[in-house]
Amino acid sequence: MRLTDIDQLFTPSAVAVFGASDEEGSIGGMVFRNLLAGGFKGHCYAINPKYEEVAGQPCYPSLTALDKHIDLAVIAIPAERVPAILDQCGSYGAKAAVVHSAGFAEHGERGEVLQERMVEAARRNRIRVLGPNCLGVMRPQHGLNASVGEALPRSGNVALVSQSGAICTAMMDWSEPRKVGFSAVVSLGAAADVDFGDILDYLALDSQTQCILLYVEGIRNARHFISGLRAAARLKPVVIVKAGRHPAGSRAVKSHTGGFVGSAEVFRAVTDRAGVVQVDDLDQLFAAAQVFGARRRLAGDRIAIITNGGGPGVLAADRTVELGLTLAQLSDSTRQVLERVLPDYWSHGNPIDIIGDANPERYRAALDACLADPEVDGVLCILAPLVFGDPVATAKEVIDAAKGSRKPVLACWMGGQYVADAQTLLAENGVPHFDNPEVAASAFAFLAVHQRNQKLLMQSPAPLAFENPPDIEGARLIIEGVMAEGRKVLGTVEAKAILSAFRIPTMQAVMARTPNEALMAAEALGFPVVMKVNSPDLEHKSAVDGVKLNIADAQSVRRTFTEIVERARRLRPDARLEGVTVEHMVSSRAARELMIEVFRDKIFGPVICFGAGGTKIEVIEDRALGLPPLNAFIIQTMIDHTRIARLMGSFQHMPPMNRVALARILQRVSEMVCELPEVIGLRINPLIGNDKEVIAVDASIHVDYRPPQQRIYGHMAIYPYPSHLIERVQLPDGRDLVIRPIRPEDAEMEQDFVRGLSEQTKYFRFMQAIKELTPEMLVRFTQIDYDREIALIGVLEHEGKEVQVGVARYMTRPGGEACEFAIVVSDQWRNMGIGARLMRSLMQNARRRGFRVMDGEVLSANNRMLALVKSLGFRIVNDPQDMSVKLVSKVL
Numbered sequence: 001m002r003l004t005d006i007d008q009l010f011t012p013s014a015v016a017v018f019g020a021s022d023e024e025g026s027i028g029g030m031v032f033r034n035l036l037a038g039g040f041k042g043h044c045y046a047i048n049p050k051y052e053e054v055a056g057q058p059c060y061p062s063l064t065a066l067d068k069h070i071d072l073a074v075i076a077i078p079a080e081r082v083p084a085i086l087d088q089c090g091s092y093g094a095k096a097a098v099v100h101s102a103g104f105a106e107h108g109e110r111g112e113v114l115q116e117r118m119v120e121a122a123r124r125n126r127i128r129v130l131g132p133n134c135l136g137v138m139r140p141q142h143g144l145n146a147s148v149g150e151a152l153p154r155s156g157n158v159a160l161v162s163q164s165g166a167i168c169t170a171m172m173d174w175s176e177p178r179k180v181g182f183s184a185v186v187s188l189g190a191a192a193d194v195d196f197g198d199i200l201d202y203l204a205l206d207s208q209t210q211c212i213l214l215y216v217e218g219i220r221n222a223r224h225f226i227s228g229l230r231a232a233a234r235l236k237p238v239v240i241v242k243a244g245r246h247p248a249g250s251r252a253v254k255s256h257t258g259g260f261v262g263s264a265e266v267f268r269a270v271t272d273r274a275g276v277v278q279v280d281d282l283d284q285l286f287a288a289a290q291v292f293g294a295r296r297r298l299a300g301d302r303i304a305i306i307t308n309g310g311g312p313g314v315l316a317a318d319r320t321v322e323l324g325l326t327l328a329q330l331s332d333s334t335r336q337v338l339e340r341v342l343p344d345y346w347s348h349g350n351p352i353d354i355i356g357d358a359n360p361e362r363y364r365a366a367l368d369a370c371l372a373d374p375e376v377d378g379v380l381c382i383l384a385p386l387v388f389g390d391p392v393a394t395a396k397e398v399i400d401a402a403k404g405s406r407k408p409v410l411a412c413w414m415g416g417q418y419v420a421d422a423q424t425l426l427a428e429n430g431v432p433h434f435d436n437p438e439v440a441a442s443a444f445a446f447l448a449v450h451q452r453n454q455k456l457l458m459q460s461p462a463p464l465a466f467e468n469p470p471d472i473e474g475a476r477l478i479i480e481g482v483m484a485e486g487r488k489v490l491g492t493v494e495a496k497a498i499l500s501a502f503r504i505p506t507m508q509a510v511m512a513r514t515p516n517e518a519l520m521a522a523e524a525l526g527f528p529v530v531m532k533v534n535s536p537d538l539e540h541k542s543a544v545d546g547v548k549l550n551i552a553d554a555q556s557v558r559r560t561f562t563e564i565v566e567r568a569r570r571l572r573p574d575a576r577l578e579g580v581t582v583e584h585m586v587s588s589r590a591a592r593e594l595m596i597e598v599f600r601d602k603i604f605g606p607v608i609c610f611g612a613g614g615t616k617i618e619v620i621e622d623r624a625l626g627l628p629p630l631n632a633f634i635i636q637t638m639i640d641h642t643r644i645a646r647l648m649g650s651f652q653h654m655p656p657m658n659r660v661a662l663a664r665i666l667q668r669v670s671e672m673v674c675e676l677p678e679v680i681g682l683r684i685n686p687l688i689g690n691d692k693e694v695i696a697v698d699a700s701i702h703v704d705y706r707p708p709q710q711r712i713y714g715h716m717a718i719y720p721y722p723s724h725l726i727e728r729v730q731l732p733d734g735r736d737l738v739i740r741p742i743r744p745e746d747a748e749m750e751q752d753f754v755r756g757l758s759e760q761t762k763y764f765r766f767m768q769a770i771k772e773l774t775p776e777m778l779v780r781f782t783q784i785d786y787d788r789e790i791a792l793i794g795v796l797e798h799e800g801k802e803v804q805v806g807v808a809r810y811m812t813r814p815g816g817e818a819c820e821f822a823i824v825v826s827d828q829w830r831n832m833g834i835g836a837r838l839m840r841s842l843m844q845n846a847r848r849r850g851f852r853v854m855d856g857e858v859l860s861a862n863n864r865m866l867a868l869v870k871s872l873g874f875r876i877v878n879d880p881q882d883m884s885v886k887l888v889s890k891v892l
Contacts, residue, residue, distance in 0.1 A: 005813075006128045006194060006202055009096040010139050010184060012071035013042040015146065016063060016094075018085055019076035020046035020054045027100050028076035029054065030148045031136065035074075038152045039143035045070070062088070069093040074146050079103035079114050079132070083121040090125025097122065098146050099131035105190055106133060115192050122193055134189025135165030140182055141208055147187065156181015157210035158293045159203050161196065163188050163217045164243075170282070171213070171289075179427035180289055183208040195220060200228030204235050205780075211292040213285060214240045222604045222717050226274055227785045233275035233457055234783045235776055237292040237450055240278045241285045242267055266601045269625040273634075273718065275457025277450050284442060290432035291443040296408035298447040300377040302328035304370040305351035308358040309384040312414060313351030316380055316437035323445040327351075334373040341365035357388040364397040371405045378408040378447070380440050383422075385415035391422035399429040408432075408447060412440040458744050458783070461631035462723040463674035463713065465667055468503050472675050475501040479678050479703050488703055489536040492581045495699040499684070502668045505661075506696045507586060513579040515558035521582035528552045528585040531560050532698065533568045537575035539683075539700055542615050544571045547698075550585055557582075586697060590654045590690040592647055594662070595623070596669055598682035604717040606673045606680075610666060612644040613686040629720040630670035635663045648689075655691035662687075662694045677706040677715040711850065719787035725845060731832050735796055739841050742791040742807070747782045750793075753804040758827045764862040765824040781809075788812040792841055794825075794834050805829040808838035810846055810854065818853040819846050823865070835868050843872070847892045855889035 015035060019028030028048070033055050035044045045068070046054040049061035060066040063085075073089040075082055079101050086097060104115040115132065122129045130137060136147025140155035148165075153172040158180060162168050165187045172185065183206065186199055196214065203209045212232055219225050232238050242264065271278040279285050303325050307313035317327055327350050330338070338346065342362065347353035352370070354362050363381065370379045381398050383391060391413055402409035411426050411433040413419040426433040434440040464470075475498045482490055490498065496506040510525065511534065512518035522529045533546030541547050546568055548560050561580050568577055595613030600606055608630065611623030624641035626634055639645050639659065648657040665687070672679060681702030688697050706715065713719055726740040742750070754762070755772050762770055773781065784791055791809035795802050806825040813820055821842060825835045846854055857879070858865045869888045870876060879885040 005126075006096060006198055008071040008094075009098070009128065009130060009137055009194070010144070010202065010206075011142060012096070012144070014045070014068065014070045015040070015042060015072045015074060015144075016045045016047050016066065016070045016089075017074045017076070018047045020048050020059060021051065022054055026076075027148055028074075031074050031076060031100065031146060032057075034145040034147060034149070034151075038138075038145035040145070041143055042071075043068075063092055064088070067092075071095060072146065073097040073127070074100070074136070076100040079111070079118075082114075082132070083117045086118065086121040086125055086127055086129070090127055094125075094127055097127050097129045098134065098136050099129055099189075100134060100136060100148065101131075102133045104132045104192065115190070119192050128198070129193040130186070131189040132192060135168050135187030137187070138182070138185040140184075147185070149185075153185065154179065154181035156183060156293065157208065157295075158182050158213060158289050159184040159186075159206070159209040159211070160213045160215075161186045161188065161199050161203075162215035163191070164215055165189070167215045167282070171286075174286055175289070177424075177427075178286075178290065179424075180293055183210075191220060195224065197221060197224035197228030200232040200238075204228075204232035210236055210295055211289065212236060212238045213289055214238065215243070215285070216240055217243045219603050223719075223787060226270060226604075226717050227788055229271075229274040229276060230457060231785055233454075234779045238274075238276040239285060239288040239292060239446070240271055240276055241280070241282060242271075242278060263601055263603075265625055266604055266607055269607065269627055270604055270717065272453050273456050273627050275450075275453045277446050277453065279446070283439070284446075287432075287434065287439055287443045288446045290434075291408070291410065291446055292450075294408065294430050294432050296378075296406070296447075298377050298408060298444070298451050301325045301448040301451075302375060302377045303441075303444055304328045304330070304373070304376045304379045305382065306363065306366050306370065306379060307351055307353055307382040307384070308356050308363075308386060308389060309382070310347070310351075310353050312382045312384055312412070312437045313347075313353055316382060316412070316441050317351050319438040319441035320444070323441060323448075325441070325445055325448055328370075328373070328376045330370075331373050331375045334369050334375070337369040338366060341369070356384075356386045358394075359388075360390055360393040360397045363394050364401060367398060367401045367409070371401065371407055371409070376407070378410070378444055380410045380412065380437070380444065382412045382437055382440075383414065383419065385413075385418040391419045392425060395422040395425045395431075399426065399431055402431050403429075408444070410434065410440050410443055412437050456634060456637065459631055459634055460721040460743055460783075460786075461629040461634065461670070463629050463720040464671050464723065466723075470502040470668070470671055470675070472501070475672070475676060476678070479676065483678075483703060483705065487536055489539075490701040490703065491536055491578060492532065492534050492699065495701040496696070498672070498679075498701055499696055499699055502672045504665050504668045504684075504696055505693060506699070507583045509581040509583050511579055512561065512582055515561040518561045518580055518582050519554055519557045522551070522554070522557045525582060525584040529557065530583045530585050530697075531557070531564060532581050532583070533564050534578045534581050535568065535572075535575045536578070538568070538572065541698075544568045544575075583697070586688050586695065587690075590657070592644065592657055592689050594644065594687040594689055594694075595683070595685040596666065596687055597623075597685070598669065598673055598679065600680045605715055608638075608666070608669060608673060610638050611642050617685065627718050628670045628673045628716060629718070630666060632663060632667070635666045638666070639663070657689045658691055658694055662689055665694055665696070674713060674716065674720055677710065678703045680704050719785065722786050722790070725790070725792070725841070727841065729837055731834070733832070737805070737834065737837065738795045739792055739838060740795065741786060742782055742784065742793050744783045746793065746804070747778050749802065749804045750782050750807070751778055753807070753826065756826060756828075757824065761824060761827055764859055764865065765822065767857075767859060784809075790842065790845055792838055792845075794838055796829075806834045806838050808835075808842040810842060810851075812851075813855075817851065818855060819849075819851045821854050821856045823868075830864075836871070839868065839872055843890070843892060851892055853889055853891055855887065858886045858888055860884050860886050 017032040020032040021029040046059040051059040073094045104111045140152045145152045305316050370376050499506050510521035528550045531548045593613040597609040608626050622643045624638040626638045650656050684696045684699045686697050789811045794806040808823040810819040810821045874888040874890040
């Protein structure tokens, strides 16, 4: 199954450069000469009617005059001529184009029209376009330099994707002395067609790429971006630096790329959930490139520091703790080894100060002892340039020890000229090295953050928890009634009714329109009571002093009613006042004031926010963000990221708060966000929690109409686990077959399923001989993005455990109108109708998803599969390029 259609952007065999020229400063001329100088092994053609020769090579007036097939078009001509050139390229087989030309959307309304015409021409000819206004693309292993960069960087395993050409050139210049090599360098430019999601799809499966670096300014397609990000991060480390984190930077970004910027806080939540590492600046991006390029992973966060100087060791230790890492507690056996090999006056702890006269052998002995310690997850070796040391010989010992260990080893050879040769040696042998201890500790933190975020990536929450299901229809009817009255803000009573429909405990609120009604409500609820102004126009009641607590008698109730209403009318004469709500006063015993909020980010959609509550939440700013859907693991991670989490335990004779009840409410809010796209804003503040219960005391909800034709969960950036696709069918022998979408935790079962297939069945499915799924294939098959692909597995109960007996999957084809399918059924469960049942479910889901066509490739010898698809109405034709393959397709 193919994942991308941009292969020819990276691996073309024939390239045509439009606008090639010998004129000084010519973009087309620079790109053409770069292609020749880079050692490109394919054919390279210059196209320009003004010249007969460019850079000593023949130049053709047009593609028609050349009359040869091309894979990649590189275009550096005036913007208004680009659409016509793309039409020509489509006639000669081009599948990709790099448009260096400027003058498109960045130049105003006329440029926007030109850009739209360019994209239309590209789609008409099925050409994927990189740019416009971009630096280009580089593929060092293939000698491809379709860019205006002067020279290809060193070949390596790090891919760089950037919205800024200047960042690309700076990174390549930085990389050379550090011996960091690149598998690909891509400058997106305006990203009118090919964007981050497309490039990430390709790099995720690129065997030459082991680490991906992204420089991001703005995002155009949030769902595509997150989808590509999550797919890539499942297979290899992805590191992002985000520009435009502050208002001034955001304005600059918008003028630079025309992309949407959004909230920096939300973007951080997105990257965490996607399993990637976000860094704050280019220095950190450089550090991450080294540490992830070394292909070592942390199993935990326990770091040992070896140093020949106390000061550097202390600096590294301080920074390690500040970043949330743990200084490893050395085991007794490791201490005994160190006692034998180190001087009596070593530090006897971590950091391990091996004293200023340490020779290379002493470094090696300490390093070997730490790497062998099960209590140590990684080691930082620091060398200060003391007169007794030998930096190069010590570096050789560190390199040798690092090669023999799976644990990461980082080096910090401090100084300049004295340690330069050692630093070069470390770089050449793939040992990440840094100039100071703090940066080295930060690099370890990147590994730890990656490990933590990978756990978030593994989560595939369903939209509903299936416990005490909410009354979704009742909540929707309330919202429809409010909007039918022309209102977008629910009153307190209505908002609490919505919360109750989702089983969120609330403090009962009684609406009172007169002082006497307020008194009757107070008597019914019991004193003391809380009285609050009720107005759809007052989101913050405290702004008009509209909340009064602990009202304990009848006279105070009536007096307070009048005071609240009169004050609100005086301070906000424009607000609609519906009266006052009366609630029983919640006991403050062991209470913590919390807050839950839902808001819509303009890029990534609904976001759930949790933190400290009360009247000063904007000042305190103690909150954590999460993208729905949530589950127990994600919720606990959110809670632990707040400062108020520390107050939830026992302190000052207060019992611990009921965190289980809090987590349940956050889960219910997630359900509401998933199932009610009409809810665009929610605030529960305060949410009072103690050791017994957590209850919503006050709430406000903002609603709006959902866009027409919006697909289920189309309002969310992360598609939830599609539990609505689970079905149970009975096989002819009476067994119950459960058909459900695959989950990450099904990896072991999927591997057992593939191992159990016959050699012929494996060959028919994968079109090659395999024994079992590689770790990369296993991740790719079980950790999927449910928006653009589905894998439905058939599961039976057999001998007391779940057994997978079949799987059918589809992958979205570029353009979004077609999908490619694959299916395989266990040999021992054939002739039970399982394949047909899986295919019908897959086709039904594809049809609901909006696909018009389902297609696939079947080996001509696979008679069972051909018979199956024929029975399902698929059209079968020969593959004109390979007679051993049949192309099958069905209009859905």
